[in-house]
Amino acid sequence: MPVDPKAPVRISALNWVPVFAQGHVRDLRPRWALEEAGIPYAVRKLDVMAERPADYYEEQPFGQVPSYHDDTVSLFESGAIVLHIGRDCETLLPRDLAARARATTWLIAALNTVEPFLMQLATIDVFAAGEEWARLRRPGVIEMIDKRLARLSDALREKSYLDGERFTAGDLMMTTVLRSIDGKGLLDRYSNLVAYKARCQARPAFQAALAAQIADFEERESVRA
């Protein structure tokens, strides 16, 4: 679904991030959900190098991306946005009450049980690189991540997706979380997780969302120089 500046749905995104973060900013999550649901959307681009405009805190109290706006509601938190987009999209959230609750369970497991440890590693490797605490702490964080991945691998077993043979919003969220440790080799010992992540990323909606996030980054003089 192409980005459409006139669409009633609007998300926020950043106008640029360093190469290592391109394709990993959290607006990827609503973009992917909107692609799965076939809903066109507009983008409010925020200048990554500037202070957030004061009015942005009205739509995202923590100043982060993404926010979400449509004819009925203004939201933030990528998890809540994906659940809202999924409300009428059976690909994301099955109509069956129990299956819908399980999809929500996996979405929140991604955000609250898996992502916090992966974010600690990102802090250590990027924002605190070279600091003594980061050097001392890294092995402990790697161990915690591995414990989570081991449990996740056991839960997935030989299924195609976390709740069985159909993709849900829970898989969307878990995939974006697992992508945050790309290139670190942490997933490699869990071959079912590697195949699962590849299976989710092969979805046309994911590919379209990824391309759209990257297409929205602007060329920057400071980088081209």
Place this chain on the structure above:
Amino acid sequence: MPVDPKAPVRISALNWVPVFAQGHVRDLRPRWALEEAGIPYAVRKLDVMAERPADYYEEQPFGQVPSYHDDTVSLFESGAIVLHIGRDCETLLPRDLAARARATTWLIAALNTVEPFLMQLATIDVFAAGEEWARLRRPGVIEMIDKRLARLSDALREKSYLDGERFTAGDLMMTTVLRSIDGKGLLDRYSNLVAYKARCQARPAFQAALAAQIADFEERESVRA
């Protein structure tokens, strides 16, 4: 709503935790939601000192508490459980689509934007107390927490609850998250957050849930000795 061993709803909890953690284990969240909804529930108590029974991983893949089971579904993740309990309880999730989405937003903000930093502080102060990395890292984590609390305070302003004048599942979750830094003095400079947390904790449903969690802890010879 008293705990009822014959109730069709069953959650899991621990049979004991150290005093500093009593009243803070995450089964408090579904207990509180069930009290708000007026739904009786049974408790599967897990021995905190033993390995989790193998069958427990079937209901909670990461081995944590709480899990949740009713006539229609087995779930885990306290956030997903509270959303499921709230589906027919207007106190927790308003029927209006937009208000419901905003309540969900605040619930996920508690779990994904606020709690991860508070959990890092718990790791530093309890599980890694005395370690060099923890000593070096603590000021940075305190700073991150304070930034989040400042934004949260700005978002709350003079409202009674995060989305206005009515309590929702978002407030339930945010209150349980903010309680995890009780006694550290971090909330004190935000008088509206202090009053907000007290307002939520004054709810009879919260008080009943707290009493029920503590009542379920068993006396232990090792502690009484």
